[in-house]
Amino acid sequence: MSIVWDALTRIPTKAGLYEREIYFREGLADAEEILGDRFGELIRSTALLMLKPDGLLTGKLAPILDFLADQRFTPVAAQHVEFTPVLWREMWRYQLTSATLDRLVVTGHVYATGPCLLLFVRDDAPSPIPAAVRLSGLKGSSDPDTRSPDSLRARLRLTNRIINHVHVADEPADLLREIGLLLSPAERRRILRAVADGSMPESDHDRLRAELDREIDRLYTLDVEEPLARLEPKVRASAAGDAASAETAARVLAWTERIRQGRIVPWRAFCADVESLGIDVTDWDLAVLGSVCVASDDPGTAKVIDNPEAGLWGRDG
Incomplete structure (x- = not known):
């Protein structure tokens, strides 16, 4: 070849x-x-x-x-x-x-x-x-x-x-x-x-x-208020269980308020807490919420392959 x-x-x-x-x-x-x-x-x-x-x-x-x-x-x-x-x-x-x-x-x-x-x-x-x-x-x-x-x-x-x-x-x-x-x-x-x-x-x-x-x-939209409106009542309801659930629910609700403000949230910890509360949440809702509150890139770490520079294909060979 x-x-x-x-x-x-x-x-x-x-x-x-x-x-x-x-x-x-x-x-x-x-x-x-x-x-x-x-x-x-x-x-x-x-x-x-x-x-x-x-x-x-x-x-x-x-x-x-x-x-x-x-x-x-x-x-x-x-x-x-x-x-x-x-x-x-x-x-x-x-x-x-x-x-x-x-x-x-x-x-x-x-x-x-x-x-x-x-x-x-x-x-x-x-x-x-x-x-x-x-x-x-x-x-x-x-x-x-x-x-x-x-x-x-x-x-x-x-x-x-x-x-x-x-x-x-x-x-x-x-x-x-x-x-x-x-x-x-x-x-x-x-x-x-x-x-x-x-x-x-x-x-x-x-x-x-x-x-x-x-x-x-x-x-479907990318409006964060829609998944928050579905998630937060379930989180509040889960707080009626034991003390540990109430503490976890309070932490999740503090994070959802940060999401509403467009601030960074530790996403893996957020998802682990939601899962531990047994809350039914869709991947779409998690995708929309997470996409507005996580650090997008790791500063200082370059891609292995970046996009081709403009003009490289403007000539032959």
């Missing part, structure tokens, strides 16, 4: 790591086999956008499809993926060094709420850079203060850095790694055939239509 790395990534660290990783190698092998002589052309013109569980639950598929159309991206395949704790950790293996342990717990709540939806799209706009790179640039930062006003996340009016609805494969190498990691061999080959055909199978159209129909009735 001879890899022309300049066509797949402009980050030497990424090339060195992916070359030895089975997920990337499996994705690359299947893509080379199914796309054949058109491998370079099709990988360059294809991008991958993941709508995370929080994006599906809050009804963001329709505006995302509109944004893609405005930017001249045409969907050619769609696939749901269920995330296990191991799978989402492997997905972000090279970024997790910058996350606090509390943030990892919140991320686990997010991925426990339901499946992701993978959208494979063809770039119909003439561009000197690969489709994955162009779409990654259009996605926008998770930080509202540094985000372009024309980006996808700006259009979605996202203000939560942890619950940010979408992920995009940054470069062609990332697309190949992610299809190797996230899809079964049969799913991967089906998707690659759709990429080669350039048109979405009817079953995938049905999948999108079903999701769009479900969005009509979805009432």
Whole structure:
């Protein structure tokens, strides 16, 4: 397997790591086999956008499809993926060094709420850079203060850095790694055939239509007052037990008030206390509450692989 790395990534660290990783190698092998002589052309013109569980639950598929159309991206395949704790950790293996342990717990709540939806799209706009790179640039930062006003996340009016609805494969190498990691061999080959055909199978159209129909009735929001209104009465009721329960309940209620004020809360301790009280709380409520009250990153700890610098793909080789 001879890899022309300049066509797949402009980050030497990424090339060195992916070359030895089975997920990337499996994705690359299947893509080379199914796309054949058109491998370079099709990988360059294809991008991958993941709508995370929080994006599906809050009804963001329709505006995302509109944004893609405005930017001249045409969907050619769609696939749901269920995330296990191991799978989402492997997905972000090279970024997790910058996350606090509390943030990892919140991320686990997010991925426990339901499946992701993978959208494979063809770039119909003439561009000197690969489709994955162009779409990654259009996605926008998770930080509202540094985000372009024309980006996808700006259009979605996202203000939560942890619950940010979408992920995009940054470069062609990332697309190949992610299809190797996230899809079964049969799913991967089906998707690659759709990429080669350039048109979405009817079953995938049905999948999108079903999701769009479900969005009509979805009432999920990122408003912290909603989960607090469900949680706090249960916490107060639990205080009627023994003295230990009353003490734990008082501690949890003090923390919920801090959450209401937008202050940092020790999230793993919070979840342990809620569990010890025997309170029934959904992963969605825990995800929303935790996402506004945990330290987002571990200061001083860099990612193993960062995003490609602007302009690296503006030239050949």
